[in-house]
Amino acid sequence: MPTTPTSTHSSAPTLAEVARHAGVTSATVSNVLRSRGRVGEVTRQRVLEAIAALGYRPHLPARALAEGRAPTIALMVASIANPFYPEFALAVENALRRSGQFLIICNTDGDPHTGRAYLEQLAGTLSAGVLVMNANLDFDDLRLSELRGAPVVLCMWEKPLESPGLPCVAVDFHLAGELAARHLIELGHRRIGAIVGSKAYGIHAARYDGFVTAMEAAGLDPAAAPVIHASDTTQGGYAAARELLSRHPDLTALFATNDLPALGAMQAAADLGFDVPRQLSVVGITDIHLASESRPALTTVAVPTVEAAELGVALLRELIAGTGKSGGQGEREAKVCVASPPHLVVRASTAPASR
Structure with missing residues (x-):
């Protein structure tokens, strides 16, 4: 009767x-597994060969317990259906x-209760720390996370000159709005409608403020430019544009x-x-991959997505x-890292005004 082969390791x-x-x-x-310390090349190769021969895989929970920290970082976003967030998440993953x-x-669907949970x-x-991207979370909840031993960094904060009171990576979205509007004005457009992908004082307010700044600088009355506040989606932009163009x-x-609207x-x-x-x-802001793939390709203002992700991970x-030193993170000044300025990317969706 044949016997069943057994492994050398049970x-x-x-x-x-x-x-x-x-x-x-x-x-x-x-040290070899963590790329730490001084290990000679011959010794390192011998360890790697032993790992391969035995099929060893690090036990992450045990490592976390031994090192006193979790091996993961959490990224909280409002909607993973928005293509910008997967692009940002990929950049974060590469850095990690x-x-x-x-x-x-962690996808909150814009629900603060889900985010709090x-x-x-x-x-x-x-998770050893949390990166937060427009997840509609109360800042007090985020500060509680710090007290639990998991620092929080806000990513793509839209007001570099106004600290949110939490560590953050900021992008000058006021400049992004200004660049987009200035491009249209320089093409001779004077009758410009605006679609804002948030409430009047929501996360896109700085972008619209940049639009207003450019209009005023050109001697145009921004109050005469019709504006609709819509959802930050393709559907929201579609409905808003139909209303604007019909009226x-x-x-x-x-x-x-934003590019989706x-x-x-x-x-x-x-x-x-x-x-x-x-x-x-038509002009947007962000420069997601779909912007270059649409027909006509979308003129937009590109923001430094990969750089902001890497700055967020580094911070x-x-x-x-530094957690647990000098009285804990809550007693340190909230650091603001400012990413490179946005820049205009001209494609086929804009042209000189013809009427």
Whole structure:
């Protein structure tokens, strides 16, 4: 009767077994795994061969317990359906992977109760720190996360000159709005409608303020420019553009505070019989991948997405390393890191005013 082959290991190999197999100490194996300390190349290769031969895989919960910190970072976003957030998450993941950390993405659907529940479950246990992207969370809840031992960094904060009182990475979105509006004005457009992808005093307020600044600088009355506050979605931009163009068919350009509403506006223009850009120019802000893939390709103001993600990860690591020192993070001044300025990307959706 044939016998069933048995493995030399009845359970997963341990770090100590790897050390014995390689003829080194457990500390040396640990240094190789973490790329720390001084380990000679010959010794490092012997450890790697032992890891491969035994099929060793680090036990992350045990490592977290031993090191006193979780191996993951949480990223909280309002809606993973918005294509900007996956692009930002990919940049965060790439930055984390270089240090052997992992990313947990928490989708709040813009619901503060869901966000609060995530914080209560993650902060200081599953995640060593939290990056927050427009997740509609109360700042007091975020400060509680700090007290639980998980520092928080706000990402893509839109007002570099106004600290939110929490560590953050800021992008000058006022300048982004100004650049977008200035581009339309320089093309000769004077009858410009605005689609704002948030409430009047919401997260896109700085972008619209930049639009107003550019209008005033050109001697135009921003109060005469019709504006609609819509959801920050393609559907929101579509509905807003239909309303604007139906009420004001003399408009020659539309300014949108984000790319998704701008893309929706172009769809609405096509359905209403407007040729983009010959009869109507459209400009957005952010420069998501879809902006270059639309037809016509969308003129937009690009923001430094990858840089902001890397700055956020670096700042969070800095805070995690300092947690528990000098009385804790709450007693340190909230640091604001400002990313590179936005810049205009001219594509096919804008042209000189023809009427």
